[in-house]
Amino acid sequence: MDLLNLGIKSIFIENMVFAYFLGMCSFLAVSKKVSTAFGLGLAVVFVLGMTVPINWLLNEYVLKEGALSWLGADFASIDLTFLRFIMFIAIIAAMVQLVEMTIEKFSPSLYGSLGIFLPLIAVNCAILGSSLFMAQRDYTLGEATVFGFSSGIGFFLAIVALAAIREKLKYSHVPDPLKGLGITMFITGLMGLAFMSFMGISL
Amino acid sequence: MSTETLETPVVKDKEALLSKRRKKFVTDPLSDDNPITIQVLGICSALAVTTQMKPTLVMAISVTLVLVFSNLIISLMRNAIPARVRIIVQLAVVATLVTLVNEVLKAYAYDMYKELSVFIGLIITNCIVMGRLEAFALGNKPYDSVLDGLGSGLGYSWIILTVAFFREIWGSGKVFGYPVFEAMGIENFATNGLMVSPVGAFIVIGFIIWVQRSKSGYIEH
Numbered sequence: 001m002d003l004l005n006l007g008i009k010s011i012f013i014e015n016m017v018f019a020y021f022l023g024m025c026s027f028l029a030v031s032k033k034v035s036t037a038f039g040l041g042l043a044v045v046f047v048l049g050m051t052v053p054i055n056w057l058l059n060e061y062v063l064k065e066g067a068l069s070w071l072g073a074d075f076a077s078i079d080l081t082f083l084r085f086i087m088f089i090a091i092i093a094a095m096v097q098l099v100e101m102t103i104e105k106f107s108p109s110l111y112g113s114l115g116i117f118l119p120l121i122a123v124n125c126a127i128l129g130s131s132l133f134m135a136q137r138d139y140t141l142g143e144a145t146v147f148g149f150s151s152g153i154g155f156f157l158a159i160v161a162l163a164a165i166r167e168k169l170k171y172s173h174v175p176d177p178l179k180g181l182g183i184t185m186f187i188t189g190l191m192g193l194a195f196m197s198f199m200g201i202s203l
Numbered sequence: 204m205s206t207e208t209l210e211t212p213v214v215k216d217k218e219a220l221l222s223k224r225r226k227k228f229v230t231d232p233l234s235d236d237n238p239i240t241i242q243v244l245g246i247c248s249a250l251a252v253t254t255q256m257k258p259t260l261v262m263a264i265s266v267t268l269v270l271v272f273s274n275l276i277i278s279l280m281r282n283a284i285p286a287r288v289r290i291i292v293q294l295a296v297v298a299t300l301v302t303l304v305n306e307v308l309k310a311y312a313y314d315m316y317k318e319l320s321v322f323i324g325l326i327i328t329n330c331i332v333m334g335r336l337e338a339f340a341l342g343n344k345p346y347d348s349v350l351d352g353l354g355s356g357l358g359y360s361w362i363i364l365t366v367a368f369f370r371e372i373w374g375s376g377k378v379f380g381y382p383v384f385e386a387m388g389i390e391n392f393a394t395n396g397l398m399v400s401p402v403g404a405f406i407v408i409g410f411i412i413w414v415q416r417s418k419s420g421y422i423e424h
Binding site for chain 1: 240243244245246247248250251290291294295298299301302305306320321324325327328329330333400401402403404405406408409412413416417421422423
């Protein structure tokens with residue numbers, strides 16, 4: 001039950017995009033068409049769902065203070081927390097590469113639609129951000145997995161919704177300097193306002 | 204800012220000083236080619252830390268430092284990096300620099316470190332850093348790259364400081380934590396809670412883009 005609550009919380013209430021501004025770069029750049037936004041969203045769900053649990057294992061058994069105690073008593077006092085950034089980003093880059101190769105091998109059609117977005121994901125702040133939040137909040141393995149997946153779904157929902165709005169927006173008359181990024185910022189703000197209505201729901 | 208002291212030794216040992224071409228590297232990103240408002244890079248951190256001026260200033264300095272040094276290092280290594288693994292190499296260099304910044308903050312400014320929390324780590328995935336490395340440092344000389352990094356860093360800094368200024372003054376009636384309105388004798392200044400929330404950031408940055416683009420005449424199609 002707690003896991004379900006955590007899932008709903010990270011999809012709606014603490015949405016990666018609207019509450020923490022993570023993944024904004026690709027959120028703004030790849031939201032011009034619904035179909036491409038759909039592809040990127042799926043890829044993010046996929047990669048987030050895999051990297052957060054793996055980084056949890058890495059953090060729990062290698063990086064945390066005292067995490068190396070399974071190697072013997074001598075290692076119990078080692079604290080490798082400062083290596084967190086570099087290890088997490090290495091895992092993410094490697095996972096993205098792995099996912100790309102796996103998809104290419106087993107499902108060429110999916111690769112065709114996702115392929116170009118996968119390298120982009122390695123530098124998506126939402127991915128690294130989720131891993132860092134996971135480490136900071138001391139989740140268990142189950143919680144970390146749910147958190148990863150539902151953060152991905154939150155991002156997916158947000159980017160598809162924005163792309164749909166932007167497609168409609170093509171037919172409206174927007175002042176010249178506001179075209180593109182400017183109006184998208186205002187729309188994102190209004191969407192964030194809508195998502196704020198989920199706040200205060202205690203599960 | 205600390206970036207000035209940083210630049211001087213580099214200027215000395217190069218015989219060509221600030222030529223017109225090199226000046227453009229620094230001035231272009233300030234307005235005509237601003238990383239945030241024109242290139243749409245590095246928005247994540249620009250929005251997340253800007254509720255107050257102080258953390259924003261720390262963030263601006265950190266990003267500028269990381270940009271300058273990663274540009275320098277990658278530019279020095281540019282002929283030794285195989286094209287296939289360049290992303291990993293860039294990430295490793297940036298991650299190392301960010302770890303350094305993080306450790307320094309943890310040691311000397313623990314409050315700031317707590318307040319910025321994961322957002323220091325997220326400089327690694329700040330698109331401005333990766334973007335400049337890809338677009339500039341991989342194909343240019345070290346000194347030019349340093350100037351380019353400095354320019355982009357300053358362009359980023361002034362935008363996020365402006366956003367932070369408006370968000371802090373409307374959201375909590377303060378500038379750098381100093382209560383301006385009370386000092387001016389205005390009691391009971393009604394603060395706008397929306398400015399402190401994420402929504403305020405989007406709106407403020409939307410307005411900045413509007414003003415800046417209508418001045419420069421840049422139109423996106």
